[in-house]
Amino acid sequence: xxxxxxxxxxxxxxxxxxxxxxxxxxxxxxxxxxxxxxxxxxxxxxxxxxxxxxxxxxxxxxxxxxxxxxxxxxxxxxxxxxxxxxxxxxxxxxxxxxxxxxxxxxxxxxxxxxxxxxxxxxxxxxxxxxxxxxxxxxxxxxxxxxxxxxxxxxxxxxxxxxxxxxxxxxxxxxxxxxxxxxxxxxxxxxxxxxxxxxxxxxxxxxxxxxxx
Numbered sequence: 001x002x003x004x005x006x007x008x009x010x011x012x013x014x015x016x017x018x019x020x021x022x023x024x025x026x027x028x029x030x031x032x033x034x035x036x037x038x039x040x041x042x043x044x045x046x047x048x049x050x051x052x053x054x055x056x057x058x059x060x061x062x063x064x065x066x067x068x069x070x071x072x073x074x075x076x077x078x079x080x081x082x083x084x085x086x087x088x089x090x091x092x093x094x095x096x097x098x099x100x101x102x103x104x105x106x107x108x109x110x111x112x113x114x115x116x117x118x119x120x121x122x123x124x125x126x127x128x129x130x131x132x133x134x135x136x137x138x139x140x141x142x143x144x145x146x147x148x149x150x151x152x153x154x155x156x157x158x159x160x161x162x163x164x165x166x167x168x169x170x171x172x173x174x175x176x177x178x179x180x181x182x183x184x185x186x187x188x189x190x191x192x193x194x195x196x197x198x199x200x201x202x203x204x205x206x207x208x209x210x211x212x
Contacts (some may be wrong), residue, residue, distance in 0.1 A: 003069040007080045010132070015139045018047040018147065018155035024141065026158050028163060039159065044177030046158035050151070053196055054208045057081060058151070060136035068128040075112070075122055078209070082109025083146075088132040092125050106190030108137065109209075154203035161197050 021039045025031070030039075051058055063081050067074075084106050090097040103112045103120075111131065115121045123129065137147040195201070 003067055003072055003074065005065060005080070008064045009061050010064050013061045013136065016047060016059045016140055017043045018050060018058065018139060019043055019152045019159070020140050024156055028160060032183050035165065042159045042162045046155045046162065049135035049158060049196060050154055050200070050204055053201070054204060056209065058137055058147070060085060060134060060138050062134050063132070065133070066128055069093045073122045073124050076113040077123065077129065079109040079111060079131060079133065079135060081133070083107045083135065083137070084109050092123070093127045093128045110113040148152045148207065150203045151207060154200045157202045157203065158196065161200070171181065
């Protein structure tokens with residue numbers, strides 16, 4: 001039977017931007033504060049787009065993740081928010097599992113089961129498994145930030161592309177002067193199904209979880 005899961009954010013992140021206005025201004029050689037509000041909005045947009053592309057939420061948050069599926073068995077659970085900073089509890093069919101009876105791959109967010117002797121075994125349940133934990137990255141501007149530099153670089157590059165395309169017609173794909181003027185327009189969606197710029201994709205793709 002197919003396993004299902006639902007993720008509930010029990011304490012939302014206080015910071016969600018993958019970079020800061022100050023860092024983007026340095027990259028764009030912008031001085032003064034006149035553009036700060038607009039840059040902040042573009043940073044939020046870029047951060048959201050990157051999270052959507054990776055199919056994961058990146059900021060550190062408190063999570064309750066519920067897995068269910070009648071009579072299921074599983075070698076491990078791939079937790080939605082990773083890296084995992086800490087686990088508060090693991091409850092299988094309303095019974096809490098002692099911490100000594102599970103093992104966590106923090107960086108990958110994979111939770112394995114151990115038997116009473118500490119040997120690997122499978123997760124078995126009839127009703128549900130509820131994992132309460134804290135996962136995700138600490139972002140720029142937070143103490144002890146651990147967001148990988150490539151993810152911040154991807155956010156900066158995406159904001160730069162937004163900034164440099166201001167006022168440009170997004171449907172124009174080519175222009176020509178000789179004869180005089182030729183303009184080509186995109187038909188349908190711009191780019192590959194709204195895909196991010198290749199430079200951004202190359203930076204962030206290593207952080208997209210493979211199917212598990």
